[in-house]
Amino acid sequence: MARDVEDASFDDLPLSERAREAVHRLGWRAPTPIQRLAIPQLAMGRDVIGRAETGSGKTAAFGLVLADQVKAPGLQALVLAPTRELVVQIARDLNALAEGAPFRAVPVYGGVPYDEQLKALADPQTTCVVATTGRLLDLLARKQVLLDRVRFVVLDEADRMLDLGFLPEVERVLKLIPGGRQTALFTATMPKKVALLAHQYMAHPREMEVGPQTPETAEHYRVDVASPHKLPALVALLQKERPPRCLVFVRTRDGAARLAADLVREGVLATPLHGDLTQAQRERIVANLREGRDALVVATDVAARGLDFPAITHVVNYDVPEEAEQYVHRAGRTARAGREGRVFTLVTENDGAHAEAAQRAAKRKLEPYPLRFSSAQGDLVDTAKTPVTPAKVERAGGNARGARRKNKPTPPKAASQRVDPEEEAADTSPSKEFDLPPSRRERRQ
Ligand code: AMP
DSSP: OOHHHHHOOGGGSSOOHHHHHHHHHTTOOSOOHHHHHHHHHHHTTOOEEEEOOTTSSHHHHHHHHHHHHOOSSSOOEEEEOSSHHHHHHHHHHHHHHTTTSSOOEEEEOSSSOSHHHHHHHHOTTOOEEEEOHHHHHHHHHTTSSOOTTOOEEEETTHHHHHHTTOHHHHHHHHHTSOTTOEEEEEESSOOHHHHHHHHHHOSSOEEEEOOOOOOTTEEEEEEEOOGGGHHHHHHHHHHHHOOSSEEEEESSHHHHHHHHHHHHHTTOOOEEEOTTSOHHHHHHHHHHHHTTSOSEEEEEHHHHTTOOOOOBSEEEESSOOSSHHHHHHHHTTBSGGGOOEEEEEEEOTTOHHHHHHHHHHHTSOOEEOOOEEEOTTSOEEETTTSOOOOOOOOOTTSSHHHHHHHTOOOOOOOOOOOOOHHHHHTOOSOOOOOOOOOOHHHHHO
8 A cells, every 4th residue: 555545544534433433343554545535525525536446445435424424214325336246245345334323235236036125125224225227227117216315326437337338227327316416436447438427417526536556565576587488487486476366467368368278287277367258257257266266367457457356465467567557557456455465577588668667667676586497398497597688679660669559469478388396496586475275286186
């Protein structure tokens, strides 16, 4: 977490004593940037546009204020979110934050029987509905829920809701809510359609943006390796670190599928996460990671967007991020909220400029991480001793920036290469013991 945030305190925010106790019970020491910015504005009754991602603490940014504002029974707050998983998670988080307040959030989403949701909606103690638009409209059409006393509306992950084609449904819901309400909109990006929605349905919103933060508590390493040795280097790295929850980032969807298959061939269970998968499939993969059924996911940046990953212990940039911001996004998946985490970047002869951008983004030197392993040809590779010579930059179409703009992916070169465990054991790199379960590789043996 950023240093200025560490210095901030929940005591400085306009929250009730009850709310302070709730965050204390959750073990939170300091508000996140979006909480610091949004809570005072929301507490003053203003409309707010928060540019913040999942993982930024945005649920509590509106949840703490909602729980403080709701003082009587009856449905008065509505949160719209794009997926049922998010709906369930937001409702659960809100109820934890509202402990001790006359506030109860219920999740409303499709694909499940109506009974339980109807019972919860009929209960006057229910003060907040957290819903996907489809089931909500369904219940509205049957007059099983009324929004005429709703005073607070939150549009969560607005960009994703609109990406999924829910704009007409969101608008239909908003038109049913009386004027004079307070509206908060959270979104990771601000495409035109989100800006238009905000313009049309919000009153003089205060806009605030928090970029993803390079986690202060993460350790950042680089592994210098010639491109043909990337796969055995990764396998050696995984053997050494034995990460309980690891995200490996690659540039392309083909690259994700190929690398996951290569890892499986090497005896490491890996699941690819890429844009060819449906939202439901992607969320299942994240749930498996959260519940410990999977330990390693190979993802593209696009596929990882908007998903709520659990506490990730290791992020590996198998393909160097092309932009500093991308590095921050990837690294921000680990070491959240003061936890530990490690970020590794494989740097090849082709990656000089991008590696520098990664270093700038990390705001510190990427510590060289030495690895020893056998190449496919059986040669011993010692990344501490084998310098990686930068390849000549192609000038044909301009400079390195030009090459990046063309955005030509260089798929990882896959080769079936083996790690020599003895050499691995002799390795003296700065590995630190995490309290880890046995690796998948060991479990399979
Ligand atoms: P969100 O972006 O709302 O999905 O929150 C991401 C995660 O951060 C959730 O697991 C929250 O419980 C956690 N969280 C939110 N605010 C804080 C905070 N101020 N300190 C520590 N953890 C937090």
